[in-house]
Amino acid sequence: MNQNNAAANAYPTPAPSPPSGITATPSTGSPITVVASSRAVVSGRLTSATIVISQTTGKVTSIFYSILPPSDFPLGTPYVDHSPHILLPGLVDAHVHLNEPGRTEWEGFYTGTQAAAFGGVTTVIDMPLNAIPPTTTVEGLQEKVNAAHGKCWVDVGFYGGIVPGNLGELKPLVREGVRGFKGFLIDSGVKEFPAVSVGDISKVMSELADEPTTVMFHAEMIPPITDSVGDDVQTSLPPLAPHGPLNAYKTFLSSRPSSFETYAIEAILSLAHLAPDLALHIVHLSAMEAIPLLRKARAQGINITAETCPHYLSLAAEEISEGDTRHKCCPPIRDQSNQDRLWQELREYAAEGVIKTVVSDHSPCTPDLKLLPSHVPGHVCAPGSATHTPELPSEQGNFFSAWGGISSVGLGLPILWTEMTHRGLTAPDSAITDLVQWCCVNTAAQVGLEKQKGELAVGFDGDICVFDDDAEWIVEPSTMLFRNKCSPYQGKLMRGQVRETWVRGQRVFVRGAGNGGFVGKACSGRLLLEPRVKGLKRTKS
Numbered sequence: 324m325n326q327n328n329a330a331a332n333a334y335p336t337p338a339p340s341p342p343s344g345i346t347a348t349p350s351t352g353s354p355i356t357v358v359a360s361s362r363a364v365v366s367g368r369l370t371s372a373t374i375v376i377s378q379t380t381g382k383v384t385s386i387f388y389s390i391l392p393p394s395d396f397p398l399g400t401p402y403v404d405h406s407p408h409i410l411l412p413g414l415v416d417a418h419v420h421l422n423e424p425g426r427t428e429w430e431g432f433y434t435g436t437q438a439a440a441f442g443g444v445t446t447v448i449d450m451p452l453n454a455i456p457p458t459t460t461v462e463g464l465q466e467k468v469n470a471a472h473g474k475c476w477v478d479v480g481f482y483g484g485i486v487p488g489n490l491g492e493l494k495p496l497v498r499e500g501v502r503g504f505k506g507f508l509i510d511s512g513v514k515e516f517p518a519v520s521v522g523d524i525s526k527v528m529s530e531l532a533d534e535p536t537t538v539m540f541h542a543e544m545i546p547p548i549t550d551s552v553g554d555d556v557q558t559s560l561p562p563l564a565p566h567g568p569l570n571a572y573k574t575f576l577s578s579r580p581s582s583f584e585t586y587a588i589e590a591i592l593s594l595a596h597l598a599p600d601l602a603l604h605i606v607h608l609s610a611m612e613a614i615p616l617l618r619k620a621r622a623q624g625i626n627i628t629a630e631t632c633p634h635y636l637s638l639a640a641e642e643i644s645e646g647d648t649r650h651k652c653c654p655p656i657r658d659q660s661n662q663d664r665l666w667q668e669l670r671e672y673a674a675e676g677v678i679k680t681v682v683s684d685h686s687p688c689t690p691d692l693k694l695l696p697s698h699v700p701g702h703v704c705a706p707g708s709a710t711h712t713p714e715l716p717s718e719q720g721n722f723f724s725a726w727g728g729i730s731s732v733g734l735g736l737p738i739l740w741t742e743m744t745h746r747g748l749t750a751p752d753s754a755i756t757d758l759v760q761w762c763c764v765n766t767a768a769q770v771g772l773e774k775q776k777g778e779l780a781v782g783f784d785g786d787i788c789v790f791d792d793d794a795e796w797i798v799e800p801s802t803m804l805f806r807n808k809c810s811p812y813q814g815k816l817m818r819g820q821v822r823e824t825w826v827r828g829q830r831v832f833v834r835g836a837g838n839g840g841f842v843g844k845a846c847s848g849r850l851l852l853e854p855r856v857k858g859l860k861r862t863k864s
């Protein structure tokens with residue numbers, strides 16, 4: 324819908340030239356920047372828009388529901404009409420692992436946030452594990468903040484971690500500005516971030532019951548079944564004894580059945596009464612079988628939501644070839660019918676749906692840890708090996724030994740748009756507005772940034788993604804800006820391309836421009852450490 328008239332009553336009429344409240348500052352350059360397009364997602368609708376951003380604060384100061392000409396603004400005002408490309412709010416990716424400090428060879432703030440900016444992501448929230456130290460103490464957070472300082476191309480927030488024994492750190496971490504917490508109910512794959520028990524979770528629920536935060540869980544848990552052999556997740560021993568070749572994806576998938584997810588979610592729900600006001604959240608939901616449980620819980624008033632990821636919405640177990648461990652992640656990518664069910668649920672987000680957000684779960688590692696066979700793109704020699712095979716050839720393509728995690732920060736928007744195109748979902752205006760809800764509005768709310776990020780609105784940060792919804796391109800190493808060029812999306816044709824990314828009114832990335840597209844002032848991303856505040860509900864006195 325490109326017409327202006329639909330907005331006539333709901334929104335202010337465009338002001339005559341120049342818009343009121345805007346004055347030029349002759350000597351110090353323009354105080355404002357203006358972007359316009361015949362298509363922009365504003366207030367949940369696709370509409371024409373002219374957006375005025377203050378150069379001083381980086382915030383949106385006015386939005387007009389039509390394209391105003393440059394002559395409506397003071398002489399010298401920077402002005403770009405991006406028509407017919409779509410102006411979207413910058414994406415808020417509420418689940419990335421940037422791994423710095425400690426595992427910076429896996430990823431880092433610099434490369435991870437460049438990859439984000441490439442894909443129109445203007446805010447990322449870093450997970451508490453895989454960096455060393457993990458963000459499970461105030462001191463750990465401080466180390467991470469020091470490591471991030473001056474290296475970020477987009478804005479970055481941080482989660483805190485829940486591990487056995489760090490109960491006393493949780494409230495102080497809220498005060499220090501973590502945007503939520505994450506805990507595991509199964510081994511995380513790294514020894515410095517152990518799983519919590521049901522007993523630990525009850526204590527956490529009581530501790531954080533009245534805090535302005537979100538408590539999130541990696542919801543896989545081993546039910547008491549006979550052939551369980553341990554609880555290692557990401558590497559080494561499988562949680563269930565494998566039945567079949569270790570390089571067959573099917574063997575891996577059957578070692579992590581849907582019941583792991585439903586069992587964990589049941590455990591969490593059984594404790595929800597301890598903290599009725601606390602926002603609970605399931606990260607990277609994969610199993611469709613969990614949806615009815617969550618729906619029922621929400622109907623009973625339990626404050627719980629879930630996210631899913633582009634890989635569960637675009638990749639299917641049937642398509643994964645032998646040894647292609649780029650697809651290994653936990654919980655696993657399941658079959659096509661599961662993927663279809665997740666899409667069905669996602670499109671219900673506004674009503675009874677339980678999946679409210681889509682996030683990357685960008686979880687990279689060095690390519691050698693993927694143990695890829697030589698025919699799979701991304702294959703590298705094992706460290707110290709003179710040949711093109713790992714030292715143990717039997718380990719090549721072993722889904723159980725390879726590190727679990729998929730690299731995709733900054734690819735989410737084109738992946739989703741491509742998949743929606745295949746599914747015939749992109750025709751109505753609501754297609755792009757739904758996407759904005761999943762990846763911008765709702766992700767911002769999940770981390771308490773709903774007054775600052777995730778929408779093109781007056782008073783919000785001028786974070787903009789300029790999206791060409793028609794362009795096609797192929798994912799290749801030059802377009803994977805994360806540190807290690809190893810991703811199951813390599814070689815895939817994408818529909819939809821980010822042309823520009825703006826953070827707080829400054830152009831950061833322009834596709835095809837010099838310096839790899841990074842035209843902005845280097846590393847002007849901010850660390851989002853302002854503590855979350857309570858919503859409308861009163862705290863206990």
Ligand SMILES: [Zn+2]
Nearest residue numbers: 420450684686
């Ligand atoms: Zn993760």
